[in-house]
Amino acid sequence: MGNGYAGKILKIDLSRKDEISTDPLDMKFAKKFLGGKGFGAKLLYDLLPPKTDPYSPKNPIMYVTGPLTGTLAPCIRYCLVTKSPLTNTFNDTYAGGDFGQELKYAGYDVVIISGKAKKPVYLQIFDDDIQIKDAQHLWGLNTYEIYDVLKSEVNEKTAKVSCIGPAGENLVKFALVDCDLHRQAGRGGAGAVMGSKNLKAVVVRGTNGISVADYDRLEKEVQKISHDMGITDKFFAPKLQAGGTPAIVDFSNEEAVLPYKNFQDQTSDIAENLNDKGQRKSFWLREYGCFACPLHCSKIGMIKKGPYKGTVCDTVEYENVGLLGTNCAVGNVDALAYSQNLCDRLGLDAITTGNIVGFTMECFEKGIITKKDLGGLDLSFGNWKNMMELINMIAYRKGIGNILAEGVMRAAKKIGKGTENFAIHIKGLESPAWAPRGTPGVGLALMTADRGGCHQRSNPVGLEVFGLAWPGGYPTERVSIKGKPDLVIWEQHHYAALYSLLMCEIFSHAGITNESYASLFSAVTGWDATYSSLLSEYGERIWNITRMFNWREGFQREHDTVPPRFKEPLPSGPAKGHKFTDEDINKMLDEYYSKRGWDEQGKPTKEKLIELGLDSMASD
Amino acid sequence: MKVKIFFFSPLRQILGLKETDIELPEGATVANLFEELSTRFGEPVKKYIFDGMTGRPRGYLLYQVGKKNQSTSYKIDTKLKDGEKLAIMSPPMGG
Numbered sequence: 143m144g145n146g147y148a149g150k151i152l153k154i155d156l157s158r159k160d161e162i163s164t165d166p167l168d169m170k171f172a173k174k175f176l177g178g179k180g181f182g183a184k185l186l187y188d189l190l191p192p193k194t195d196p197y198s199p200k201n202p203i204m205y206v207t208g209p210l211t212g213t214l215a216p217c218i219r220y221c222l223v224t225k226s227p228l229t230n231t232f233n234d235t236y237a238g239g240d241f242g243q244e245l246k247y248a249g250y251d252v253v254i255i256s257g258k259a260k261k262p263v264y265l266q267i268f269d270d271d272i273q274i275k276d277a278q279h280l281w282g283l284n285t286y287e288i289y290d291v292l293k294s295e296v297n298e299k300t301a302k303v304s305c306i307g308p309a310g311e312n313l314v315k316f317a318l319v320d321c322d323l324h325r326q327a328g329r330g331g332a333g334a335v336m337g338s339k340n341l342k343a344v345v346v347r348g349t350n351g352i353s354v355a356d357y358d359r360l361e362k363e364v365q366k367i368s369h370d371m372g373i374t375d376k377f378f379a380p381k382l383q384a385g386g387t388p389a390i391v392d393f394s395n396e397e398a399v400l401p402y403k404n405f406q407d408q409t410s411d412i413a414e415n416l417n418d419k420g421q422r423k424s425f426w427l428r429e430y431g432c433f434a435c436p437l438h439c440s441k442i443g444m445i446k447k448g449p450y451k452g453t454v455c456d457t458v459e460y461e462n463v464g465l466l467g468t469n470c471a472v473g474n475v476d477a478l479a480y481s482q483n484l485c486d487r488l489g490l491d492a493i494t495t496g497n498i499v500g501f502t503m504e505c506f507e508k509g510i511i512t513k514k515d516l517g518g519l520d521l522s523f524g525n526w527k528n529m530m531e532l533i534n535m536i537a538y539r540k541g542i543g544n545i546l547a548e549g550v551m552r553a554a555k556k557i558g559k560g561t562e563n564f565a566i567h568i569k570g571l572e573s574p575a576w577a578p579r580g581t582p583g584v585g586l587a588l589m590t591a592d593r594g595g596c597h598q599r600s601n602p603v604g605l606e607v608f609g610l611a612w613p614g615g616y617p618t619e620r621v622s623i624k625g626k627p628d629l630v631i632w633e634q635h636h637y638a639a640l641y642s643l644l645m646c647e648i649f650s651h652a653g654i655t656n657e658s659y660a661s662l663f664s665a666v667t668g669w670d671a672t673y674s675s676l677l678s679e680y681g682e683r684i685w686n687i688t689r690m691f692n693w694r695e696g697f698q699r700e701h702d703t704v705p706p707r708f709k710e711p712l713p714s715g716p717a718k719g720h721k722f723t724d725e726d727i728n729k730m731l732d733e734y735y736s737k738r739g740w741d742e743q744g745k746p747t748k749e750k751l752i753e754l755g756l757d758s759m760a761s762d
Numbered sequence: 763m764k765v766k767i768f769f770f771s772p773l774r775q776i777l778g779l780k781e782t783d784i785e786l787p788e789g790a791t792v793a794n795l796f797e798e799l800s801t802r803f804g805e806p807v808k809k810y811i812f813d814g815m816t817g818r819p820r821g822y823l824l825y826q827v828g829k830k831n832q833s834t835s836y837k838i839d840t841k842l843k844d845g846e847k848l849a850i851m852s853p854p855m856g857g
């Protein structure tokens with residue numbers, strides 16, 4: 143076993159109870175693909191035949207850790223990798239908490255689950271005692287209810303649980319996987335893939351250690367990180383720690399990148415109620431954090447008044463403020479907190495849910511969907527009470543919820559009447575709360591993200607707004623397309639490499655340097671690395687694998703675009719009037735493809751794949 | 763009156779400075795402070811704290827320091843107090 147890795151891949155075929163096996167982790171593979179996203183990308187590419195139905199038993203759901211997971215390295219997450227039923231693209235989705243660490247302590251770098259159980263089951267992984275257990279009594283429970291039941295059933299209080307809610311069971315295409323109660327692997331419908339396998343939960347307990355190449359160096363690096371963050375001076379980047387992700391709202395609203403009313407505008411006067419101050423005043427009680435996180439950006443709270451009084455809830459994360467809040471014109475912070483909590487319990491990705499509720503509200507505003515279609519609900523923008531009803535209808539596929547459960551792209555197609563013009567998605571993944579008119583780099587990042595409209599592959603908004611240079615790069619002008627392909631390419635490599643190490647991107651804004659990630663990696667594995675070598679060696683390679691996966695599924699240039707709404711001029715804010723033109727989109731794509739060594743359609747060339755050591759893909 | 767400013771990313775790196783004291787006339791506002799910082803440190807600071815397209819000062823960059831729950835309770839016309847400690851930093855961009 144190599145340093146930093148547990149050394150085993152666990153393989154489970156749910157169709158055949160006796161098909162549980164382990165493969166040793168090939169260290170050449172590890173050295174070439176790092177972990178996390180890199181492992182997931184290569185494994186999924188190799189395992190899944192092109193055009194396989196995401197709900198086919200052949201589509202694996204993989205729990206993937208990385209070399210830093212479970213070590214002293216702070217704030218390391220894990221990911222789930224599968225083919226997305228929402229987009230049909232490669233899908234990697236991340237969660238913090240401590241499930242990933244426990245899995246690694248149980249002895250596994252990766253768990254690959256394929257097949258389909260005949261009846262609902264859950265998987266119990268206690269070191270090398272692996273059991274597929276009956277879960278019929280758990281089917282129907284929401285993600286909160288299942289924890290206590292499962293923990294007492296396995297008689298292990300310290301076990302960690304990852305599970306789906308009713309939305310996953312009902313194959314809602316954007317169902318999430320809940321992890322350790324307060325963390326969600328949200329995007330792209332990994333929960334629906336679990337549901338398609340009749341897999342309700344995975345419960346894990348591990349008692350092994352992880353060997354580290356140079357413990358002293360690791361310890362020193364962790365101390366340095368604490369120092370860099372200012373923790374050692376008792377003076378810390380106060381906003382992030384005190385405010386968590388809702389601290390971004392003021393920036394986002396003032397710079398007009400925060401969606402309002404289904405992205406009709408990008409700024410509003412209701413956002414101020416929903417930021418960190420608004421949340422703190424209304425319901426926050428105490429802080430908490432993921433495994434080995436000195437930052438503790440999350441908060442636990444309880445709604446103190448109104449119809450949802452007494453509901454224990456988490457921070458409403460920035461994305462959910464933007465989608466369930468301003469995008470639906472919901473300015474009531476208690477209702478917003480409840481709506482996020484409802485999505486978490488039902489097992490719905492709150493980003494997509496907020497997007498699709500906003501879409502339905504606009505359909506209602508335009509008279510395309512009526513009260514009759516909604517089972518009597520008035521779904522005007524801002525009607526949070528009825529929003530909760532609609533969220534339930536989606537999770538249980540009731541009434542119009544059955545159409546909306548397919549995601550905004552398919553729903554708009556089905557509803558017709560011009561609704562496709564305001565269905566806000568890219569490749570079927572609903573846009574995040576970073577509305578891109580006025581920041582063309584964000585637009586390019588969304589267009590080219592490997593799992594559809596996602597900000598976690600590149601989100602250059604800060605660098606664009608402030609005109610700052612990226613590491614080794616140069617400054618750009620906010621609304622200009624000049625330089626944006628270079629900026630997005632750098633950032634996509636940054637995320638591809640660091641998501642392979644499973645960094646938490648919230649923590650990465652807290653003062654930790656990029657070089658620290660390379661140093662942590664070297665200390666743990668004993669392999670030399672610098673930040674720039676991580677990007678050039680791993681970032682680009684991994685980005686090209688996911689592009690090849692999507693290419694094989696039929697995605698090409700025509701899919702690298704923005705929704706029609708972003709081609710309308712922005713009504714207000716500092717970048718008022720800005721829009722995406724076809725000319726600008728094409729110019730950015732031409733430059734982006736050519737700098738990447740891809741052809742005009744956006745396919746990586748043979749030469750590029752060979753240069754990246756991906757020879758086996760070069761003939762695909 | 764005097765206020766103390768702590769710089770965080772990216773100004774800390776750009777200016778090579780962690781903190782500084784700024785003298786301001788009695789009754790000065792956040793906007794006055796931003797102007798003073800721009801005069802003192804020039805273009806890089808000006809570009810960062812004022813929007814280049816509209817000239818709008820970016821009030822959200824300024825945070826209170828030393829309180830348990832530090833936050834931006836400042837508007838651009840908020841009056842500053844003598845001895846106040848403030849931080850200027852970029853908002854987090856994760857989600």
Ligand code: SF4
Nearest residue numbers: 217431432435439646
């Ligand atoms: S910064 Fe927040 S999300 Fe990231 S590891 Fe820490 S507590 Fe978890």
